[in-house]
Amino acid sequence: MTSDTRAKSLKARITELMDGLTVSERKVSSVLLADYPYGGLVTIQELAKRSRVSAPSITRFIAKLGFAGYQDFQRHLIGELKERELSPIELKLTEAPASGSHFLEDYTRRLIGQMEFMAQNIPPQQFEKVCALVSDPSRDIYILGGRVTDSIALLLSIHLRQIRSRIYHMPANPEVWPEYVLRMRKQDVVILFDLRRYQPNLARLAHIVAKKRQASVIAVTDKWLSPIATHAAHVFPLPVELATAWDTQICLVALVEAMIVRVSEANWSATRKRIESWDAIRFELSDNSQDREEGPDED
Amino acid sequence: MTSDTRAKSLKARITELMDGLTVSERKVSSVLLADYPYGGLVTIQELAKRSRVSAPSITRFIAKLGFAGYQDFQRHLIGELKERELSPIELKLTEAPASGSHFLEDYTRRLIGQMEFMAQNIPPQQFEKVCALVSDPSRDIYILGGRVTDSIALLLSIHLRQIRSRIYHMPANPEVWPEYVLRMRKQDVVILFDLRRYQPNLARLAHIVAKKRQASVIAVTDKWLSPIATHAAHVFPLPVELATAWDTQICLVALVEAMIVRVSEANWSATRKRIESWDAIRFELSDNSQDREEGPDED
DNA sequence: TTACGATTGGAACGAAAATTTCAGATCAAA
DNA sequence: TTTGATCTGAAATTTTCGTTCCAATCGTAA
Structure with missing residues (x-):
C-alpha cells in the first residue's frame, strides 16, 4: 500500500537497504540508480532485461521496498518526478548533505578539486x-x-x-x-x-x-x-x-x-x-x- | 509509429490540432495540458475518468496525434521528461560556455559533472x-x-x-x-x-x-x-x-x-x-x- | 419531424504485463 | 559430505490494460 515509507527519497531508501539485498536485487538497484528515476519507468520485463535478472526478482525487490507492486512503484517514481519539478533547487541541496558523506564521495570531491586546479593552470x-x-x-x-x-x-x-x-x-x-x-x-x-x-x-x-x-x-x-x-x-x-x-x-x-x-x-x-x-x-x-x-x- | 512527428513538443502539437478535434478529444487535451506531462502518465482509464470521457475516445485521440497507441504515447512523454531534465546538463556538456573558457577547461568541467554523478549514485x-x-x-x-x-x-x-x-x-x-x-x-x-x-x-x-x-x-x-x-x-x-x-x-x-x-x-x-x-x-x-x-x- | 453522418461509450476481446508457483540451484552451517 | 535455508528464473496464472466493435446518442440539415 501507499504507506508512509514514501516519506524519504526512494534513492535514499534503496541505498539504505543495499545490505539486505540479494545479488539480483542489487543488480536491479544499480540499474535503477544509474538512470534514476527513468530506469524505473519501463515495463518490468524491460527492466529485467536491462538488469539481467528475471522479472520475479524485480517483483520481490519492489515488495521489499514496501510497494504494493511494480505499478505502485512506478506511480511513486512519477510522483517524485513531479515533486522534483516543483523544487528543483531544494533537491540538489538535500541530496548531498556534506556531513554524512561516504568515502567514495569524499575522495571524488578531492579529485575534482585537483582537476579544477589543473584546468585553470594549464595555459x-x-x-x-x-x-x-x-x-x-x-x-x-x-x-x-x-x-x-x-x-x-x-x-x-x-x-x-x-x-x-x-x-x-x-x-x-x-x-x-x-x-x-x-x-x-x-x-x-x-x-x-x-x-x-x-x-x-x-x-x-x-x-x-x-x-x-x-x-x-x-x-x-x-x-x-x-x-x-x-x-x-x-x-x-x-x-x-x-x-x-x-x-x-x-x-x-x-x-x-x-x-x-x-x-x-x-x-x-x-x-x-x-x-x-x-x-x-x-x-x-x-x-x-x-x-x-x-x-x-x-x- | 514512432515517426518524426516527434520533432516538436507534444504540447505545441496538441494546441495546433485543437480545431480539428471532437468535443471529447478536446476535453482530453485540456486535462493533458493542465498537468503536462504528468497528466498523461496514468492508465488510460484513469485519464478517461479524469477527462470525463471514455477510454476509446482517448485511443482515437492518441491515434490522431500520430502515435501507435497509448503506451507509445506515454513512452514519448517520458522521453520528453528525461530530455528536459538532461537539458541543463546537456547545456553544460554541449555549449562551450561562451566566455573565455578553453577546450581543456570545458572538457574538465564535463568530466567533473560525470564524477559527481558517480559519487552520488554508487551506494x-x-x-x-x-x-x-x-x-x-x-x-x-x-x-x-x-x-x-x-x-x-x-x-x-x-x-x-x-x-x-x-x-x-x-x-x-x-x-x-x-x-x-x-x-x-x-x-x-x-x-x-x-x-x-x-x-x-x-x-x-x-x-x-x-x-x-x-x-x-x-x-x-x-x-x-x-x-x-x-x-x-x-x-x-x-x-x-x-x-x-x-x-x-x-x-x-x-x-x-x-x-x-x-x-x-x-x-x-x-x-x-x-x-x-x-x-x-x-x-x-x-x-x-x-x-x-x-x-x-x-x- | 425525419434522416443521416458523426460522435460516443459499454462491453467484449485480445494482448501484454505483473505476480505466483514451484523446482532446481546455491550457499552456509553442521 | 549432508541438511536446511535462501535465492533464482521458467512457466503457469492472474490481473490489468488498451483496443475494437457496435449499438445508442447527438447534432444538423432537409
Whole structure:
C-alpha cells in the first residue's frame, strides 16, 4: 500500500537497504540508480532485461521496498518526478548533505578539486600547441610512461592509434629503447609521463632524445617536475596530491582524454575514416560471425 | 509509429490540432495540458475518468496525434521528461560556455559533472563490500580489462600489487586464460572492466568463472551493462558519456583509485611494511649505486 | 419531424504485463 | 559430505490494460 515509507527519497531508501539485498536485487538497484528515476519507468520485463535478472526478482525487490507492486512503484517514481519539478533547487541541496558523506564521495570531491586546479593552470595555448603537434600526421609519436604511469601512457597510445598512424608505445624495458631512439627524427614527438619517485632511466632517455635526435619532448609530470622536464619542449606540471598515502593520476587521465578528443576533432573526417576501416578489419578478424553479443540497445 | 512527428513538443502539437478535434478529444487535451506531462502518465482509464470521457475516445485521440497507441504515447512523454531534465546538463556538456573558457577547461568541467554523478549514485555499502573483498588477503585477485579498458585494469593491478600479494593481471590473449581460470578458487575475486562495444570473450570468461570456478565477479561497466554483469556479484555502472565522439574513462580511474586508497587503509600497517620491503628490493635491483635517484641534475 | 453522418461509450476481446508457483540451484552451517 | 535455508528464473496464472466493435446518442440539415 501507499504507506508512509514514501516519506524519504526512494534513492535514499534503496541505498539504505543495499545490505539486505540479494545479488539480483542489487543488480536491479544499480540499474535503477544509474538512470534514476527513468530506469524505473519501463515495463518490468524491460527492466529485467536491462538488469539481467528475471522479472520475479524485480517483483520481490519492489515488495521489499514496501510497494504494493511494480505499478505502485512506478506511480511513486512519477510522483517524485513531479515533486522534483516543483523544487528543483531544494533537491540538489538535500541530496548531498556534506556531513554524512561516504568515502567514495569524499575522495571524488578531492579529485575534482585537483582537476579544477589543473584546468585553470594549464595555459590554453600550450595545450593547443601540443595537440597541434600530435595532430600533425607527418610526425611520428613516441609514448612512454614510468612504472606507475605507463598505464596512462597506454591509455593514450591505444586511443591515438585509432585516430592516426605511427603511434609507438615504447616498451618498459630499456634494453630495447635504442631501436626506437635511432628511428626518431627531428620533427617527431616524444610524450613522456613521469611522476615523483622519478625514474632515472626516463631522464636519461629524454636527454638523449632531445640532444641527439632533437625530437620534441613533451613531459607530463607533477609540480616538482621530473628531471625529464629539463629536456622537454613542453611541460605539464599536474596536481597529484591528495591527503592520502597515494598520489592521484586523475589529472593525467583528464589531460590525456582531452588531448584525444582535441586531436580527433582536429581532422575529424580523417579520424572517422580511420576508425571505420579499423572497425571493419577488427570485425573480420573477430569471431563475431558466430556469436553476436548485444550492445547497448538504446539511447 | 514512432515517426518524426516527434520533432516538436507534444504540447505545441496538441494546441495546433485543437480545431480539428471532437468535443471529447478536446476535453482530453485540456486535462493533458493542465498537468503536462504528468497528466498523461496514468492508465488510460484513469485519464478517461479524469477527462470525463471514455477510454476509446482517448485511443482515437492518441491515434490522431500520430502515435501507435497509448503506451507509445506515454513512452514519448517520458522521453520528453528525461530530455528536459538532461537539458541543463546537456547545456553544460554541449555549449562551450561562451566566455573565455578553453577546450581543456570545458572538457574538465564535463568530466567533473560525470564524477559527481558517480559519487552520488554508487551506494557506499557496495563500495565498502567490494573493498573488503579485495582487502581480504586470503582471496586471490584476478584483474582483466577489455581492449580499451585494460589500461585501467593495469593501473589497478600495479597499485594493488604494492599493497598485497597474489594480484594477477590476466593477459589480453584468451589463449592463456585457462591457466588462470583453472587456478581460481571459490573465494577468489575477479575484477572485470568492460565498456560498450563489449567484448564477447570477456562475457564468456565471466560465465565460466562464475559457473565453474564460482569465484566472485566484480563488473565495472557503463549504464547499459556489459553482458558480464549477468554473472557478477557486484556491478558498477559508471557514467561514461560526454557530448563527444569518445566515451570517458575518468570515472573508472576515480573508482579504482578510491579503491586503492581504501584497501591500503584497511590494513595500513601491513601495507606500509610491504611497500618498504618492496622499495628495498627495488633499490637493490636498480643501478642506483652509480646514479642517484635524483636523475641528471644538469650536464 | 425525419434522416443521416458523426460522435460516443459499454462491453467484449485480445494482448501484454505483473505476480505466483514451484523446482532446481546455491550457499552456509553442521 | 549432508541438511536446511535462501535465492533464482521458467512457466503457469492472474490481473490489468488498451483496443475494437457496435449499438445508442447527438447534432444538423432537409
